[in-house]
Amino acid sequence: MxxxxxxxxxxxxxxxxxxGRLRTPHGCIETPAFMTxxxxxxxxxxDPVDLKNLGAEIILCNAYxxxxxxxxxxxxxxxxxxxxxxxxxxxxxxxxxxxxFSLKGFCKISEDGVTFQSHIxxxxxxxxxxxxxxxxxxxxxxxxxxFDECLEYPAEQKRTQESLQRTLRWxxxxxxxxxxxxxxxxxIIQGGVYPDLRKQxxxxxxxxxxxxxxxxxxxxxxxxxEMLKVLEAVVPLIPENKPRYLMxxxxxGDLVEAVLRGIDMFDCVMPTxxxxxxxxxxxxxxxxxxxxRYKTDDLPLDPACDCYACKHFSRAYLRHLFxxxxxxxxxxNTLHNLYYYLSLMSKLRQEIAQGTFEAFRHNFYQNRxxxx
Amino acid sequence: MxxxxxxxxxxxxxxxxxxGRLRTPHGCIETPAFMTxxxxxxxxxxDPVDLKNLGAEIILCNAYxxxxxxxxxxxxxxxxxxxxxxxxxxxxxxxxxxxxFSLKGFCKISEDGVTFQSHIxxxxxxxxxxxxxxxxxxxxxxxxxxFDECLEYPAEQKRTQESLQRTLRWxxxxxxxxxxxxxxxxxIIQGGVYPDLRKQxxxxxxxxxxxxxxxxxxxxxxxxxEMLKVLEAVVPLIPENKPRYLMxxxxxGDLVEAVLRGIDMFDCVMPTxxxxxxxxxxxxxxxxxxxxRYKTDDLPLDPACDCYACKHFSRAYLRHLFxxxxxxxxxxNTLHNLYYYLSLMSKLRQEIAQGTFEAFRHNFYQNRxxxx
Numbered sequence: 244m245x246x247x248x249x250x251x252x253x254x255x256x257x258x259x260x261x262x263g264r265l266r267t268p269h270g271c272i273e274t275p276a277f278m279t280x281x282x283x284x285x286x287x288x289x290d291p292v293d294l295k296n297l298g299a300e301i302i303l304c305n306a307y308x309x310x311x312x313x314x315x316x317x318x319x320x321x322x323x324x325x326x327x328x329x330x331x332x333x334x335x336x337x338x339x340x341x342x343x344f345s346l347k348g349f350c351k352i353s354e355d356g357v358t359f360q361s362h363i364x365x366x367x368x369x370x371x372x373x374x375x376x377x378x379x380x381x382x383x384x385x386x387x388x389x390f391d392e393c394l395e396y397p398a399e400q401k402r403t404q405e406s407l408q409r410t411l412r413w414x415x416x417x418x419x420x421x422x423x424x425x426x427x428x429x430x431i432i433q434g435g436v437y438p439d440l441r442k443q444x445x446x447x448x449x450x451x452x453x454x455x456x457x458x459x460x461x462x463x464x465x466x467x468x469e470m471l472k473v474l475e476a477v478v479p480l481i482p483e484n485k486p487r488y489l490m491x492x493x494x495x496g497d498l499v500e501a502v503l504r505g506i507d508m509f510d511c512v513m514p515t516x517x518x519x520x521x522x523x524x525x526x527x528x529x530x531x532x533x534x535x536r537y538k539t540d541d542l543p544l545d546p547a548c549d550c551y552a553c554k555h556f557s558r559a560y561l562r563h564l565f566x567x568x569x570x571x572x573x574x575x576n577t578l579h580n581l582y583y584y585l586s587l588m589s590k591l592r593q594e595i596a597q598g599t600f601e602a603f604r605h606n607f608y609q610n611r612x613x614x615x
Numbered sequence: 616m617x618x619x620x621x622x623x624x625x626x627x628x629x630x631x632x633x634x635g636r637l638r639t640p641h642g643c644i645e646t647p648a649f650m651t652x653x654x655x656x657x658x659x660x661x662d663p664v665d666l667k668n669l670g671a672e673i674i675l676c677n678a679y680x681x682x683x684x685x686x687x688x689x690x691x692x693x694x695x696x697x698x699x700x701x702x703x704x705x706x707x708x709x710x711x712x713x714x715x716f717s718l719k720g721f722c723k724i725s726e727d728g729v730t731f732q733s734h735i736x737x738x739x740x741x742x743x744x745x746x747x748x749x750x751x752x753x754x755x756x757x758x759x760x761x762f763d764e765c766l767e768y769p770a771e772q773k774r775t776q777e778s779l780q781r782t783l784r785w786x787x788x789x790x791x792x793x794x795x796x797x798x799x800x801x802x803i804i805q806g807g808v809y810p811d812l813r814k815q816x817x818x819x820x821x822x823x824x825x826x827x828x829x830x831x832x833x834x835x836x837x838x839x840x841e842m843l844k845v846l847e848a849v850v851p852l853i854p855e856n857k858p859r860y861l862m863x864x865x866x867x868g869d870l871v872e873a874v875l876r877g878i879d880m881f882d883c884v885m886p887t888x889x890x891x892x893x894x895x896x897x898x899x900x901x902x903x904x905x906x907x908r909y910k911t912d913d914l915p916l917d918p919a920c921d922c923y924a925c926k927h928f929s930r931a932y933l934r935h936l937f938x939x940x941x942x943x944x945x946x947x948n949t950l951h952n953l954y955y956y957l958s959l960m961s962k963l964r965q966e967i968a969q970g971t972f973e974a975f976r977h978n979f980y981q982n983r984x985x986x987x
Binding site for chain 1: 658660662663684685692693700910923927928932935938941942943945
């Protein structure tokens with residue numbers, strides 16, 4: 244590709260919020276964008292036609308999971324992730340760092356990389372920054388992530404400082420190992436909840452040069468306020484012409500607040516995972532479908548929603564399906580939650596471009612305050 | 616409705632096979648027809664749009680399951696099954712007899728009816744022929760079934776004879792309890808594997824008068840040969856202008872052989888249940904997707920199949936999804952198996968009308984003999 248990958252189409256005057264467009268070899272992504280998570284090469288309970296009908300422009304797959312099963316070389320032999328999983332739109336792969344450090348099992352860090360045990364069969368593996376980039380190159384996503392160290396929350400400043408320095412050294416090695424010109428490489432900003440460390444994190448990555456900048460290590464248990472403080476500290480340091488990606492975030496409110504603070508991209512398992520446990524997002528807040536109060540409720544999940552589930556089924560039927568452990572419950576819940584997230588992003592893009600984001604934000608909270 | 620419900624459009628000259636059309640308040644069903652099973656008011660892993668895309672013209676729901684959860688009166692208050700489950704095409708409900716007699720738990724039969732324990736919570740219930748018809752009237756399906764006694768296989772002649780007589784008395788009570796003019800009531804022919812008893816079964820039902828005739832108590836473990844002998848004994852006794860329904864059958868070969876012997880309707884959990892265990896139907900026989908031989912197999916499930924799964928995904932990907940226990944595995948497997956069953960029926964209808972059924976049948980077995 245020639246020319247810039249990322250273009251800001253509209254910059255809000257009253258906030259860092261912006262409306263943009265990211266070009267990839269598999270098509271454009273309108274930003275701010277939410278990336279639906281397809282961990283093992285499938286967004287749980289959805290097929291590619293479902294995702295296109297929902298308006299998904301990009302999905303995220305986990306290099307860690309695909310490395311373990313079915314294997315990155317296996318996928319490479321099949322032409323990469325796109326043809327293997329039947330998805331011809333953009334894909335982002337994370338580097339596996341977050342998954343490895345989240346494992347309950349054995350995990351040993353050295354300067355060289357991380358030795359860990361598979362969550363599937365307990366087998367031992369080693370991933371270094373070079374190996375992570377090799378795996379991501381084999382998978383062939385449009386956007387790939389540098390290999391970083393993720394800390395638990397809370398972590399004290401000294402430990403966070405040491406970890407950040409390692410992440411920066413690993414970022415340099417990730418960058419050196421990156422050769423596929425058709426893949427964008429994003430660096431990951433660490434530094435915990437310490438604004439000074441976050442600043443060092445951005446500066447270190449800027450010196451190396453990346454196609455985009457991700458804010459990592461958030462949404463790990465800290466209050467929303469702490470997360471937003473970090474965004475306020477780092478976003479102004481990232482060049483305007485580079486996409487900013489907030490990893491693993493978040494609730495609908497998190498998305499609104501982070502977009503307001505200039506974030507362009509998100510990913511989170513929340514809409515799909517909550518769907519499987521019967522928690523459904525609506526304009527009036529979250530609804531737990533298994534609750535007895537919905538047993539005889541003939542309303543749709545969200546009367547204000549235009550998704551397939553809301554247009555065709557009642558809460559009473561969706562509750563019946565969920566209680567009976569029917570697969571259609573998971574399918575309809577997932578369709579609904581993804582529709583909610585993707586249409587929220589679409590709405591945010593529109594409101595930014597119209598200069599009406601603040602009014603939208605006000606209504607967003609007012610509606611939620613009404614309750615279901 | 617006025618006029619006959621069922622019309623034979625084409626009668627094969629060389630066999631009892633026929634091509635017909637069944638009119639119901641929710642539309643026509645082209646026969647021979649396969650009814651996809653939607654036990655609890657949902658065909659597992661499919662939504663109504665999926666089913667329409669597959670060409671499903673009718674689904675079967677289980678009165679037993681819906682009586683226990685969410686309850687027939689609950690469904691009646693929501694306007695019946697059709698609006699509750701969002702399916703505006705024909706529905707058939709079975710009477711619950713088969714499910715009750717299949718229960719592993721407590722089940723006590725008297726002349727009046729059956730006392731049994733719920734498979735969900737162990738609660739005790741009683742269903743009589745009158746109660747079964749009341750439940751089915753509340754559910755509001757287009758076609759409902761009389762309440763019958765189902766025997767295990769093998770069952771000796773004396774016991775089968777006694778059971779048949781009770782089924783006929785229950786059929787009379789079912790018929791007397793049936794008042795909804797917009798629901799067709801089918802009688803169920805019992806009599807085990809004894810042609811004489813089956814003959815008595817048909818004659819008893821004919822005296823009572825039903826809108827259709829079902830052959831029950833088959834596909835319970837008997838060899839296919841025994842099942843076909845029963846069909847050869849009973850089908851000639853059923854008036855030509857009445858639909859003939861073979862309950863709970865069967866394999867693709869069973870469908871071909873039963874259609875040849877004049878059966879018009881089928882239902883079976885096989886395509887949906889096998890999908891969930893990774894057994895997939897193809898023109899060359901059954902394929903177990905979890906088998907290691909498919910790990911690196913880049914072919915579609917069935918190169919001769921035009922379904923969504925075969926047009927977009929490889930065996931290698933489908934195996935990956937199945938091994939990773941991904942919900943998309945069940946969805947794609949179910950789509951494929953239902954496509955196989957429904958297109959087999961469509962093909963059979965076409966071949967009967969063209970007078971080429973025998974040649975088709977020959978090819979059907981030849982293709983399967985080739986293996987995958």
